Structures are given as C-alpha cells and as structure tokens.
Amino acid sequence: MTHDPTFWLLARASGLTAYALLTGSVLAGLVVRSRPFGRSVKTASALDVHRFLALLALGMLVLHGVALTLDRTVHLPLAALVVPGISPYRPTAVALGVLSCELASLVVVSFSLRRRIGRRNWRRLHWATYLIFVMATAHGLASGTDSTQPWAFGLYLGAVGAVAFATAWRALTSPIRVPSPAPERST
Amino acid sequence: MYRIVIDRSLCSGFGACAELAPEIFEVDGGGLVSLRLGSSADPAVLDAAAACPMAAITVEEVEAA
Numbered sequence: 001m002t003h004d005p006t007f008w009l010l011a012r013a014s015g016l017t018a019y020a021l022l023t024g025s026v027l028a029g030l031v032v033r034s035r036p037f038g039r040s041v042k043t044a045s046a047l048d049v050h051r052f053l054a055l056l057a058l059g060m061l062v063l064h065g066v067a068l069t070l071d072r073t074v075h076l077p078l079a080a081l082v083v084p085g086i087s088p089y090r091p092t093a094v095a096l097g098v099l100s101c102e103l104a105s106l107v108v109v110s111f112s113l114r115r116r117i118g119r120r121n122w123r124r125l126h127w128a129t130y131l132i133f134v135m136a137t138a139h140g141l142a143s144g145t146d147s148t149q150p151w152a153f154g155l156y157l158g159a160v161g162a163v164a165f166a167t168a169w170r171a172l173t174s175p176i177r178v179p180s181p182a183p184e185r186s187t
Numbered sequence: 188m189y190r191i192v193i194d195r196s197l198c199s200g201f202g203a204c205a206e207l208a209p210e211i212f213e214v215d216g217g218g219l220v221s222l223r224l225g226s227s228a229d230p231a232v233l234d235a236a237a238a239c240p241m242a243a244i245t246v247e248e249v250e251a252a
Contacts, residue, residue: 047238119199
C-alpha cells in the first residue's frame with residue numbers, strides 16, 4: 001500500500017507559507033513604526049496589512065499542525081502540537097515551533113486585550129515578536145525537510161535579511177513624523 | 188457634532204488618526220497624539236477613531252450647541 005503524500009505536502013507548504021506570512025507581518029509592523037515610505041503608505045493601511053498577515057499566519061499554522069497530525073510520515077501526536085518537547089520527530093526543533101506558535105497566539109490575542117492590559121504591557125509583549133521570528137526561523141531550518149533545498153534556504157535567508165534590514169532601519173532612523181498639514185482656516 | 192476624547196495612557200503615537208483627520212488630531216512633540224479641536228462635525232473623526240490601533244480614541248455624538 002502506497003503512502004498518500006497529501007497531508008505531508010500540505011504540512012510542508014503550510015509551514016513555509018506561515019513563515020512567509022509571519023515575515024510579511026513583521027515587516028509591515030516595522031513599516032508602521034519607521035515609515036520608510038513617508039506619506040505614500042498610510043499608517044492605517046500598513047496596520048491593516050500587519051494585522052491581516054498575522055491572522056493569516058496563525059490560520060496557516062493551524063493548517064500546518066492539523067496536516068502534520070493527519071500525516072503518517074513523522075507520526076506527530078496531537079499533544080505534541082501544544083506541549084513543547086514531546087514530539088518523537090526532532091523534539092527540540094519542533095518545540096521551537098510550538099513555542100513560537102503559542103507566543104504568536106498570545107501576541108495576537110493581546111491585541112483584543114490592549115485596553116485591559118495597558119499600553120506598556122502590550123508593547124512589551126509585541127517586542128516578543130522578534131523572539132517568535134527567531135524561533136520560527138530556527139524551527140523551519142532545523143525541522144523542515146526542505147531546508148536544504150536552495151529555494152527554501154533562500155526563503156529563510158531573504159526573510160532574515162529583510163527583517164534585519166528593516167529593524168536596523170528602524171533603530172538607526174528616528175521615527176519619522178510626517179507633519180500634519182495645517183488645518184484649513186475659513187476666511 | 189462629535190465630541191472626541193483621547194486616552195493618552197493608551198495612545199502610542201502611531202499617527203493614523205492625524206493622517207485621516209489632520210484638522211483634529213496632531214502628533215505632538217512627545218510623540219503622542221493631541222487634539223486640535225475637542226469636537227467636530229467632520230465624520231472623518233469616526234474613521235480616525237476606528238483606525239487607532241490602541242482604541243485610544245472615543246467619539247461621542249452630541250447635539251450641536
């Protein structure tokens with residue numbers, strides 16, 4: 001009996017897509033803060049993209065986890081999706097993915113609780129996004145079976161390079177405050 | 188007429204409101220948003236409040252004086 005590769009293919013594709021969406025969300029978040037495009041990109045639009053990509057990434061992570069448990073290639077128990085370190089397949093690398101996903105869920109949920117937890121805690125939690133990105137990168141490189149392929153390695157390299165560049169841009173340039181136009185005066 | 192209140196303990200100075208309704212909101216020297224006008228009839232204040240990522244802007248519809 002041959003092994004149906006559908007869920008295995010779905011798991012790999014959804015994992016890589018989630019990583020690309022996470023990268024896009026991080027970059028959009030950095031655009032909101034450092035505003036490298038000035039007035040040509042509205043803050044409200046960049047915020048919408050940032051939130052939308054983050055939600056899509058979480059949705060893709062759900063698909064990634066479900067596909068992995070349904071596939072028979074790595075035999076991942078359902079509990080391994082929420083408890084770090086119990087995966088029989090590359091436990092440390094999978095644990096990084098689980099922790100990254102759980103922390104990302106916390107950051108997304110914190111958006112709905114921002115009024116309750118306050119600005120300072122919300123922003124502190126948002127800084128964890130860098131940890132999420134680092135863990136997701138390490139997870140992808142160490143547990144992804146496509147990581148050795150040039151195209152996949154290129155994706156990780158491009159993502160890390162883009163986030164590093166955007167972060168450096170943010171750190172080295174003071175937040176650009178595009179002056180609001182003077183209010184129109186009626187004569 | 189809309190009465191506008193900003194919760195500056197929540198405001199993080201993203202400035203989305205100042206882009207959408209510059210006659211009413213401005214990012215001040217401290218990097219937070221302050222009001223140019225406390226009330227306005229411009230419906231753009233509703234868009235500005237909806238765009239605030241911290242939900243720091245409250246808009247209340249009041250009878251014009």
